[in-house]
Structure formats: C-alpha cells, structure tokens
Amino acid sequence: MYRWAKCPASPYHLVDFPVPPKSYTQEGTKAHDLGEAMLLGNSYDESQYDEATISNVKMYAQYVKSLQAKLKGELHVELKVEVSSVSPLLYGRADAIIVSDKRLDVIDYKNGKSTVYAKENKQFSYYALGAIDTLELRGLDKIVLHCVQPNIKRKNKFDVWDTDSEYINSFRQELSEALSYAKANRKEYNIGQWCFFCNTAECPAHVEKLTEDMTDIQQLSF
Numbered sequence: 001m002y003r004w005a006k007c008p009a010s011p012y013h014l015v016d017f018p019v020p021p022k023s024y025t026q027e028g029t030k031a032h033d034l035g036e037a038m039l040l041g042n043s044y045d046e047s048q049y050d051e052a053t054i055s056n057v058k059m060y061a062q063y064v065k066s067l068q069a070k071l072k073g074e075l076h077v078e079l080k081v082e083v084s085s086v087s088p089l090l091y092g093r094a095d096a097i098i099v100s101d102k103r104l105d106v107i108d109y110k111n112g113k114s115t116v117y118a119k120e121n122k123q124f125s126y127y128a129l130g131a132i133d134t135l136e137l138r139g140l141d142k143i144v145l146h147c148v149q150p151n152i153k154r155k156n157k158f159d160v161w162d163t164d165s166e167y168i169n170s171f172r173q174e175l176s177e178a179l180s181y182a183k184a185n186r187k188e189y190n191i192g193q194w195c196f197f198c199n200t201a202e203c204p205a206h207v208e209k210l211t212e213d214m215t216d217i218q219q220l221s222f
C-alpha cells in the first residue's frame with residue numbers, strides 16, 4: 001500500500017512489468033516456506049537450507065507456537081487474506097495469524113537485516129484488516145502486531161505493538177482513500193524511496209529521469 005499510495009501508476013505498471021526475482025527475495029521465500037513447514041509440522045529437506053536459516057526460522061516458529069499455547073488460540077499459517085471491506089482486488093498472504101478470545105495476533109517473519117517496527121506498520125495492519133474480513137472476526141478488543149526478525153543487528157529480535165479495532169478502522173479508511181486516489185491518478189508516476197519495491201528498470205519515469213540526468217552531465221562536460 002505504501003508504494004501505490006505514493007505512486008498511483010505503480011500497481012498498473014507492475015501488472016505489465018512484475019518485479020524480477022532478486023536473490024534476497026528468493027532467500028526470504030525459502031525461509032517463509034520453511035517457517036510454514038515447521039509450524040504445520042510438515043517434513044522438510046534440511047540439506048536445502050544453511051544452518052543460520054534453520055536456526056532463524058526455528059526462532060520464529062517457536063515464538064508463534066508459544067504464543068499460540070499461551071493464548072490457547074487458533075493458528076492460521078500462510079493465510080490468504082482478502083480485504084473485502086475495501087476492495088475485492090486487495091489480498092495478501094499473512095505469515096501467521098492467531099485468533100483467541102476477542103483478540104487477534106498478526107505475526108510476520110522478516111529475513112532481512114534492516115529493522116522493521118511493528119507500530120503502525122502498514123503491511124501488518126493490512127494483514128490484520130485482511131484477517132478480520134476473511135475470518136469475519138467481530139468484537140475484537142485487542143489487536144497485536146508482531147515482527148520476528150532474527151537477522152537484524154539489534155539484540156532484541158522481536159518488535160510488538162498492541163492496538164485495537166479503532167486503529168484498524170482508521171487504517172481501513174486510510175486504505176480506502178489511498179485506493180480511490182490511486183484509481184483517479186493511475187497515470188501519475190512519482191519517484192521516491194518506495195521505488196525500491198517496484199520495477200525501476202522498466203519504469204518510464206525512471207527512464208525520463210535518467211535521460212534528464214545524462215543531458216545535465218553532457219551540458220556540464222567541457
């Protein structure tokens with residue numbers, strides 16, 4: 001959402017030019033597959049993973065399992081969530097969701113080295129909203145967003161934020177407004193740090209900027 005709220009053309013651009021797989025995204029996907037297998041008790045081929053990945057993903061799986069045991073909740077692994085209250089076009093896949101008495105926990109595994117914060121995290125909020133819509137959850141008192149990120153330098157590898165339905169309802173409104181804006185301005189390209197999550201190589205705005213930069217360099221050369 002962050003990207004398309006900033007650059008309305010990006011969702012349409014990505015339909016024609018999907019982001020090519022990068023090595024770190026492939027590693028992340030493998031780690032998520034392993035996490036799914038561990039949480040569901042499925043077998044996996046250890047030889048396909050290095051020791052660090054196995055140990056990192058074990059940390060995530062143990063975290064989820066102990067939380068589930070503590071809350072005596074219902075665990076959903078790699079749940080396909082649909083944010084139907086905003087649009088049938090919005091969906092995603094949540095790593096782990098625990099539903100317990102009037103409480104929803106969203107747990108996300110991050111394989112990267114940059115610290116991710118749970119507070120007001122748009123991706124985790126999106127999963128929470130999607131879980132509420134998909135599982136038709138009503139009357140929640142507490143919503144908790146968790147991030148498990150074993151590869152960051154920080155000693156504490158977990159980040160947790162407690163919130164409530166009021167916050168998620170305001171996020172739903174924000175999402176709806178961002179979607180309307182994106183639909184109304186679908187030809188508007190806007191370059192920024194969010195391009196990191198997009199296909200810059202095929203982006204006309206980037207090509208144009210590159211051409212301008214080249215012209216500037218030629219004008220400066222003697």
Ligand code: SF4
Nearest residue numbers: 007010190195198203
């Ligand atoms: S690369 Fe950046 S400017 Fe181009 S479509 Fe993607 S987000 Fe928009």
